[in-house]
Amino acid sequence: MDIIINYIKNLKRKTVNLENLENIIGGGCSYEDFARGILNLVEEGLLIPINSSNNNGKKIPLCYKYRINKEALHRDSEEEIKKYLLKMEIEINLSFYLNKDEQYWRKDFPYIIKINDYIKENGIPREDATSPERSFQIIGDEKWIDEKGGKAILERMGLWHKLRINYNPEPLMIAVNPKLFNENKKYHIIVENKSIFYLLLDLLRESVFTSLTYGCGWKIVSNINNLEKQLGIEESENEIFYFGDLDFEGIAIWNNLKDKYPVKLAEIFYEKLLLQEPLDGKTNQQKNIKALSSFLDNFQDSYKKQISQVLKQGKYYPQEALKKEDLCEILNSYKDRFGGF
Incomplete structure (x- = not known):
């Protein structure tokens, strides 16, 4: 009778017809078993017969209509x-x-x-x-x-205001490469952490990137729409790349970002990162398997396997594992890719 109990629990009406209850059970139950089940619900006080003399007249008679005892049900x-x-x-x-x-x-x-x-x-x-x-x-x-x-x-649950969820995005922290600002095709790089931002800042002028943005973790997801507006380059052809920590949270940030805005993964940064030694920790991070799958689609099979194994072991690659020399090599690779200026 669980199916009937669930049915009457969710009914907004205060009464139910016998015909409706019979339809819920269908043909997989004999009338005798069905009738005994209904009488049990009556005995438990969950169903209250309305005009018991108005019944179907069968060997085990059942009323045509019942009042639902919502209080007892819940x-x-x-x-x-x-x-x-x-x-x-x-x-x-x-x-x-x-x-x-x-x-x-x-x-x-x-x-x-x-x-x-x-x-x-x-x-x-x-x-x-x-x-x-x-x-x-x-x-x-x-x-x-x-x-x-x-x-x-x-x-x-009375928690909305307690959890300090901020819907007012802060302005982006952006550095500009003035040498490339008048180019029609512009490349932009966003990085998750402040330390890598400052390392790249010293190299920005000699790179192919028009701008460098500090993503500040998840905050970039809320204010990415301001990037072109703050730079005043809405009319330009812009290609935006993202580089974050190689852990479940960094992957989730990128996944959310690219669903909201046309942002590409800066895979050359990650490939260089994969040459470093992974660190222990980050075992308590939430795991978004769909985000990981989408992230891995950007890499060759050997890299996919390495990333999957490292994350499975509870390890990760922080952006800070890249030194200034590594970043110079990465930026030169992007120069080769985009033709340089």
């Missing part, structure tokens, strides 16, 4: 919610689910557990973050908050 789920409430972090509020249909609780439950685990491990954030960054930290899916109903769940 009693078990209420006890379950109260049980979990005792286990949850103090910042989490589940009162919404006590007053709504059980379907909300069932649908949101996997996310509620992940959110609680995040707060238990990290506490309430002390610093602002973009919605993709916070989404990736909590669920492992950078699109969950904005595109997959995550914001509504956080609001239901």
